[in-house]
Amino acid sequence: MDNRPIGVLDSGMGGLTAVRELLRVLPHEDIVYFGDTGRVPYGTRSAEIVTRYALQDINFLLGRQVKMVIAACGTVTTTLSPELTERFQFPYTGVLHPTVRAAVKATRNGKIGVIATATTIRTGAYERELQKLNTDVQVYSKACPMFVPLVENGYTSRDNPVTRLVAEEYLLPLKEKGVDTLILGCTHYPVLAPLISDVMGSDVTLIDSGKAAADYAKELLTEENFLSDRKIPGKCSYFVSDAPEDFTRNASIFLGEDFSGSVSRIEITNYPETID
Ligand code: DGL
Numbered sequence: 001m002d003n004r005p006i007g008v009l010d011s012g013m014g015g016l017t018a019v020r021e022l023l024r025v026l027p028h029e030d031i032v033y034f035g036d037t038g039r040v041p042y043g044t045r046s047a048e049i050v051t052r053y054a055l056q057d058i059n060f061l062l063g064r065q066v067k068m069v070i071a072a073c074g075t076v077t078t079t080l081s082p083e084l085t086e087r088f089q090f091p092y093t094g095v096l097h098p099t100v101r102a103a104v105k106a107t108r109n110g111k112i113g114v115i116a117t118a119t120t121i122r123t124g125a126y127e128r129e130l131q132k133l134n135t136d137v138q139v140y141s142k143a144c145p146m147f148v149p150l151v152e153n154g155y156t157s158r159d160n161p162v163t164r165l166v167a168e169e170y171l172l173p174l175k176e177k178g179v180d181t182l183i184l185g186c187t188h189y190p191v192l193a194p195l196i197s198d199v200m201g202s203d204v205t206l207i208d209s210g211k212a213a214a215d216y217a218k219e220l221l222t223e224e225n226f227l228s229d230r231k232i233p234g235k236c237s238y239f240v241s242d243a244p245e246d247f248t249r250n251a252s253i254f255l256g257e258d259f260s261g262s263v264s265r266i267e268i269t270n271y272p273e274t275i276d
Contacts (some may be wrong), residue, residue, distance in 0.1 A: 073186075101216075116144070
């Protein structure tokens, strides 16, 4: 049993799609969320910069005494090298492994699409992991760099003509390949799921990386006997690196419920860029 909070990080608001699922599957856990809203997006930056930012984010969470860290960000997950994450002295998961596992389970025709940020697609991590799990799958990847700014600015509704046009541009080539499963490899994308589904067709299964990571975190905490024994609902504390107002305004879109939490601004550049 461990009553310390679960730490969740993202470059901005996308990681709230993991929080949404955590609130559902682990309602008695406290959560500390950090969204690096002052430096979003990560998905257009070099691996070196993303690694430095991510280590500062993790150090902030560790300073809040979290019992585990969830990198609810596809870009961070696929950029941090396994050599680095294997040395972490705390339970850690990103979104890659849980998402790939869910996609391989879901596909019927073995054709899996992956959409994510440019940085994530450049790493080739999704293709590698998918093929490691099942050598027969065919993987079709597409970077969708305009999705994160659209989402961060609240352009998420199903009938938004701008977002729909962008979605068609990105997704129609994957549809033509006949994928029956599409990995939403960036945690910002699940809020576009209804629109993405309209473009791809209702027979294509969408895999939500935020949800997959949260479900996997539950498995890990259960196996390690690290769940809280609290009987009342857990508390969520939210931290950002820029003005909290935008976060407060848009959080409900990601959480799928009214947002009532408190959001505090912190100076993320004060945290170390290395982990001992
Ligand atoms: N949610 C992040 C991800 O999953 C967004 C990346 C970004 O900041 O560009 O990749």
